[in-house]
Amino acid sequence: MPTSGEQQEAEPNHPTILHRDGSGSGTDAGDRSSPARQVWVPGPSGLATAACLKSRGVPSLVLEKDTCVASSWRHRTYERLRLHLPRCFCELPMAPFPAGTPAYPIRDQFVAYLDGYARAFGVEPRLGARVRAAAYDAGIGFWRVVAVDEGGGAAAEETEFVSRWLVVATGENAEPAWPEGVEGMEGYRGLVMHTSSYKNGDEFRGKNVLVVGCGNSGMEVSLDLCNNGARASMVVRDKLHVLPREILGISTFGLSMFLLRWLPIKRVDSLLLFFSRLILGDTEKYGLPRPKIGPLQMKSSTGKTPVLDIGALRKIKSGEIKVVPAINRFTGSNGVEFIDGHREDFDAVIFATGYKSNVPSWLKEEEFFSHVDGFPRKPFPHSWRGKNGLYAAGFTRKGLMGTSYDALRIAGDIADQWTEAFASPTAAHRSSDHGA
Numbered sequence: 001m002p003t004s005g006e007q008q009e010a011e012p013n014h015p016t017i018l019h020r021d022g023s024g025s026g027t028d029a030g031d032r033s034s035p036a037r038q039v040w041v042p043g044p045s046g047l048a049t050a051a052c053l054k055s056r057g058v059p060s061l062v063l064e065k066d067t068c069v070a071s072s073w074r075h076r077t078y079e080r081l082r083l084h085l086p087r088c089f090c091e092l093p094m095a096p097f098p099a100g101t102p103a104y105p106i107r108d109q110f111v112a113y114l115d116g117y118a119r120a121f122g123v124e125p126r127l128g129a130r131v132r133a134a135a136y137d138a139g140i141g142f143w144r145v146v147a148v149d150e151g152g153g154a155a156a157e158e159t160e161f162v163s164r165w166l167v168v169a170t171g172e173n174a175e176p177a178w179p180e181g182v183e184g185m186e187g188y189r190g191l192v193m194h195t196s197s198y199k200n201g202d203e204f205r206g207k208n209v210l211v212v213g214c215g216n217s218g219m220e221v222s223l224d225l226c227n228n229g230a231r232a233s234m235v236v237r238d239k240l241h242v243l244p245r246e247i248l249g250i251s252t253f254g255l256s257m258f259l260l261r262w263l264p265i266k267r268v269d270s271l272l273l274f275f276s277r278l279i280l281g282d283t284e285k286y287g288l289p290r291p292k293i294g295p296l297q298m299k300s301s302t303g304k305t306p307v308l309d310i311g312a313l314r315k316i317k318s319g320e321i322k323v324v325p326a327i328n329r330f331t332g333s334n335g336v337e338f339i340d341g342h343r344e345d346f347d348a349v350i351f352a353t354g355y356k357s358n359v360p361s362w363l364k365e366e367e368f369f370s371h372v373d374g375f376p377r378k379p380f381p382h383s384w385r386g387k388n389g390l391y392a393a394g395f396t397r398k399g400l401m402g403t404s405y406d407a408l409r410i411a412g413d414i415a416d417q418w419t420e421a422f423a424s425p426t427a428a429h430r431s432s433d434h435g436a
């Protein structure tokens, strides 16, 4: 990391670094006739993109705000988390999981896989570099990306990078989403946390814990609490689809993918619901009513993922996990009042209320990315490419399969422009100006 006042030479195959005062070499950035050779890829959906770029002979730089790769999985998931989908649907391009990896790898195995992936493809992110702002400078035809050195102490230093292409890979789940405006919450004196900080049930043994939210995270944290001797209650506010993780020994996700090749989505939904009822019973009886629209249709129209049950439903049936309705307000120092009027005291409240993109906080662009939710405005499969060399990796709402799809397409697109740029110095400017 250069220090203030230092200048970094612009090497032909390396990014140009400008300092906040505008000094620095910046020759590639300012010279529209030169074949620009920079790509910035913040975030490790970026790992896959950087690896694919490398395999096409295009160098890149990954900017990562944390001090390690795979930081979301290392720091913001709980210990017993397993991949929700079988490993074959979670592989990044060009790298199967090592032999002997179980069908549903545990968190540590997935982190080791990502570490190995970065090593195998020689992707070395610039760690501790939080992107604070990025904007397209039409005057020079480049992106200006400002990163803060997170290890820089009180006077954190900023570096400005310029690049022809910018791949946004900061994730659909960059920040925890908290519910807003719950009455009385400021007076609650018990422990309050988001599932992103939950590690294990040790500290909750013997305690009364309210889990707010019943998606995959809410269900799994409730199950983990239960397995660790806590009394878990789970707030179920909306209708939801709970599916078995496997049907007739085949992963429900894999089976759905297979059936969708031959049957319309409605038929596949009917089959999934038929088998779910057979295996799980009528979930409505246990306080989990199903939406009218089927699970796959729901996912494709609203992005809402069905819950793949790994045992929580059994605990709900046995009453070990209590299902409660939406919160009306917090009362007193430990009390919660629900919309059906009943009240209960809880030692802790864990919000399993999902995540949100952080793109609007740093990307100064609103045509391709929505300022409202920080996702590309166009849905998959058109969500990967914007204008002026802007790309999005990992915003498909299709998990790691979507990441792989994006990485391959983005790398192919940039590599074509890269080759053109070497063939004709001005061509890269023209080709990077097209939209999706």
Ligand SMILES: Cc1cc2nc3c(=O)[nH]c(=O)nc-3n(C[C@H](O)[C@H](O)[C@H](O)COP(=O)(O)OP(=O)(O)OC[C@H]3O[C@@H](n4cnc5c(N)ncnc54)[C@H](O)[C@@H]3O)c2cc1C
Binding pocket: 042, 043, 044, 045, 046, 063, 064, 065, 066, 069, 070, 071, 072, 073, 077, 081, 082, 083, 084, 085, 089, 090, 129, 130, 131, 132, 169, 170, 171, 172, 173, 174, 217, 358, 362, 393, 394, 395, 398, 399, 400, 401, 403
């Ligand atoms: C609990 C959970 C389980 C999941 N299980 C599965 C599964 O089994 N299968 C599946 O396919 N998908 C799963 N997903 C969905 C998704 O595949 C993962 O969230 C995956 O980690 C997404 O990868 P990503 O690189 O796009 O985002 P992330 O893993 O979130 O990586 C984004 C990176 O960007 C960094 N970053 C963010 N903002 C900045 C900034 N301003 N400057 C610099 N760096 C920044 C972050 O520190 C982070 O390292 C799961 C998601 C969750 C939350």
